[in-house]
Amino acid sequence: MRRRALALGVLTAPVLLITVDMTVLGAALPAISADLRPGAAAQLWIVDVYSFVLAGLLVVAGSLGDRIGRRRLLLIGTAAFGLASVAAAFAPSAGALIAARALLGLGGATLMPSTLSLIKTVFPEPSARRRAIGVWAAVFSGGAAAGPVIGGWLLEHFWWGSVFLVNVPVCLALLALGPVLLPESRDPHPGRFDLVSAGLALAAMLPVVYALKSLATDGFTTTGVVAGVVGLAAGTVFVHRQRAVADPLLDLTLFSHRAFSVSVATNLLCVFALIGLLVLVPQYLQLVVGMSPLVAATWMLPGSLAGVAGALVAARLARRFAVRRLVVVGLSVAAGGFAVLGLLALGAGPLAVVVGMAVAGLALAMVETLTTDLVLESAPTDRSGAASAISETGFELGGALGIAVLGSVAAVVYRAGLPAGVPGDTLGGTLAVDPSSAGVAGAAFTLALAVAGLVAAAAIAYAAWQARLLRPVHEPEPVSAVALR
Numbered sequence: 001m002r003r004r005a006l007a008l009g010v011l012t013a014p015v016l017l018i019t020v021d022m023t024v025l026g027a028a029l030p031a032i033s034a035d036l037r038p039g040a041a042a043q044l045w046i047v048d049v050y051s052f053v054l055a056g057l058l059v060v061a062g063s064l065g066d067r068i069g070r071r072r073l074l075l076i077g078t079a080a081f082g083l084a085s086v087a088a089a090f091a092p093s094a095g096a097l098i099a100a101r102a103l104l105g106l107g108g109a110t111l112m113p114s115t116l117s118l119i120k121t122v123f124p125e126p127s128a129r130r131r132a133i134g135v136w137a138a139v140f141s142g143g144a145a146a147g148p149v150i151g152g153w154l155l156e157h158f159w160w161g162s163v164f165l166v167n168v169p170v171c172l173a174l175l176a177l178g179p180v181l182l183p184e185s186r187d188p189h190p191g192r193f194d195l196v197s198a199g200l201a202l203a204a205m206l207p208v209v210y211a212l213k214s215l216a217t218d219g220f221t222t223t224g225v226v227a228g229v230v231g232l233a234a235g236t237v238f239v240h241r242q243r244a245v246a247d248p249l250l251d252l253t254l255f256s257h258r259a260f261s262v263s264v265a266t267n268l269l270c271v272f273a274l275i276g277l278l279v280l281v282p283q284y285l286q287l288v289v290g291m292s293p294l295v296a297a298t299w300m301l302p303g304s305l306a307g308v309a310g311a312l313v314a315a316r317l318a319r320r321f322a323v324r325r326l327v328v329v330g331l332s333v334a335a336g337g338f339a340v341l342g343l344l345a346l347g348a349g350p351l352a353v354v355v356g357m358a359v360a361g362l363a364l365a366m367v368e369t370l371t372t373d374l375v376l377e378s379a380p381t382d383r384s385g386a387a388s389a390i391s392e393t394g395f396e397l398g399g400a401l402g403i404a405v406l407g408s409v410a411a412v413v414y415r416a417g418l419p420a421g422v423p424g425d426t427l428g429g430t431l432a433v434d435p436s437s438a439g440v441a442g443a444a445f446t447l448a449l450a451v452a453g454l455v456a457a458a459a460i461a462y463a464a465w466q467a468r469l470l471r472p473v474h475e476p477e478p479v480s481a482v483a484l485r
Contacts, residue, residue: 007122007181008132012139013170014074014111017081019143020150021050021104021167028151031160038094045098053105055396056205059250060198062113062388067193070114070121071184075175077110082171089161100164113388120376121185130373131315137369141307141361192247200238201250207231209396215404254387260378262469263371264391266327268398269463270364273338273456276402277449280410281353284449287427288442289350299350303357310365318370324467327367331464334363338460341453344446356453360460402456409455410448417444 032038038046065073084103091097119136123129154162208231214224242248255261278300285296310330317326340348340356375391414427419440423433430441 003181004122004128006177008119008135010174010177010181011115011118011122011132012136013174014078014081014115015136015139016143017167017170018108018111019140021108021164028155028160028163031155032097035160036091036094036097038097042094042098046094046101049098050101050105050108051396051399052206052209053102054108055209055393056202057106057109058113058393058396059201059205059390061109062117062390062392063198063250064193065110065114065117069184070117071178071182073110074114074118074182075178077107077114078171078174078178079107081107081111082168082175085164085167085171089164091161112392116372116376116388116391118182118185121183126373126377127315127319129376130318130370133373133376134311134313134315134369137311137314137365137372138308141304141311141365194241194245194247197238197241197245197248197250200234200241204231204235204238205393208235212397212401212404215408250390254378254390257378258469259374260387262466263374263378264394266331266371266463266467267368267375267391268394268401269459270331270334270368271395271398272402272405273334273459274360274364274402275399276406277338277341277357277452277456279403279407280449280452281357283427284353284445285350287431288445291350299354300357302354303361306358306362307365310362311369314366314369317366323370323374327370327467328464330363330367330370331460331467334360334367335457335460335464337361337363338453338457342450342457344450344453353449364460406452406455410445410452413448413451414444417447 032046061073061077080103084100084107088097088100088104091100115136116133119132120129123132150166151163154166207227211224211228211231214221214227238250239252242250242252255264281300282296285291285299289296291299314326337356337358337360340352340359343352372391375387378387411426418430418437422437422440423430427441427445430437
């Protein structure tokens with residue numbers, strides 16, 4: 001048992017790396033901009049290239065892990081992540097930092113599906129696996145919350161490169177302990193690796209993610225629309241090829257399992273609502289309420305801590321209640337939490353935002369722990385890498401969709417709420433051009449956040465309705481000792 005606990009610690013370390021890296025850059029970006037002086041486009045690429053590469057390579061990396069070994073891929077990705085962190089820390093120019101961030105995305109794409117699929121190997125019993133996934137999800141939530149705090153402390157004592165160098169000790173520990181504590185696992189009959197399908201997967205994911213981010217930042221543009229069309233066309237060809245070839249890169253029969261397909265869709269909608277609102281709430285707290293970044297982060301901390309608690313309590317609840325019932329009830333509670341943000345339209349203050357986001361964060365973390373477990377449970381062990389990659393891709397697409405859709409909804413409501421003659425398409429833009437419009441602009445943005453909260457609540461309510469179709473897979477409890485032989 002102690003050996004398996006240590007193995008779980010090793011498997012959660014990459015999750016901590018990835019989540020901290022997702023959020024720590026925000027704290028360092030002003031210092032990076034002052035030192036490297038990137039243009040507007042380069043600064044956008046510094047932020048976005050990580051998620052572009054990560055999303056584009058997840059499916060390919062998951063399938064590759066099934067073939068060459070998930071532990072081997074995890075260790076290769078860890079080495080790449082560590083080297084990229086050093087390159088990013090000492091990047092002499094914006095272009096070099098963009099390249100290093102792309103390599104970080106490459107490493108991250110190999111880490112996430114590898115950790116989940118190895119959890120299934122180390123913890124083959126359903127109850128133990130669910131507890132392990134709860135810890136995995138709690139570290140994910142805790143890492144996201146810790147990123148800004150870690151970044152702020154490092155920047156007070158060191159230069160901006162320290163936010164990347166902090167990854168290196170974790171990578172070195174992983175490379176030392178991984179071969180000792182983690183078992184190797186792979187598909188015993190993987191077939192050949194289809195390079196054409198790998199190219200099509202990239203050609204589908206990268207343009208689609210770019211189109212969604214373009215929609216979120218610039219609205220409908222020719223470049224964004226063309227990218228979306230190209231990505232969807234490549235995705236169509238990819239799906240057709242997976243059905244035709246003898247050794248598909250992605251086993252589409254996984255979607256024939258109701259527990260798998262409904263769980264992936266549920267996770268996508270959960271992340272859609274949560275990430276979309278997490279982009280808007282800090283703007284409300286800082287630019288409308290007038291909080292400093294640190295105070296605003298403190299007000300958002302209850303939601304992050306609630307997420308950790310929800311992930312950790314999921315396995316305990318699953319021992320007493322049916323998983324389907326827990327998922328439906330959890331999603332219903334989360335929808336109610338997001339609906340609380342609608343009270344902003346009636347004059348409620350920031351306390352309503354904090355309470356609503358904390359309630360939603362608690363419920364969604366519990367739901368995502370259970371549905372992620374169902375993804376692994378419903379997939380054959382030899383395809384767990386591909387199944388994990390699909391699940392992670394759903395998370396990435398959900399986040400991109402949330403930013404794009406809820407951001408666009410908020411922008412439309414905000415512009416409609418501004419009096420004639422008040423400039424700016426965004427709250428920040430309005431305040432920069434005309435600070436005297438802070439009152440009317442703040443009221444318009446408050447209404448926009450309320451509407452976005454109600455749209456998120458509707459999305460989660462639909463997720464609760466479709467979660468009624470969940471039919472968990474029942475597995476016998478295998479002997480735990482075989483996990484680490």
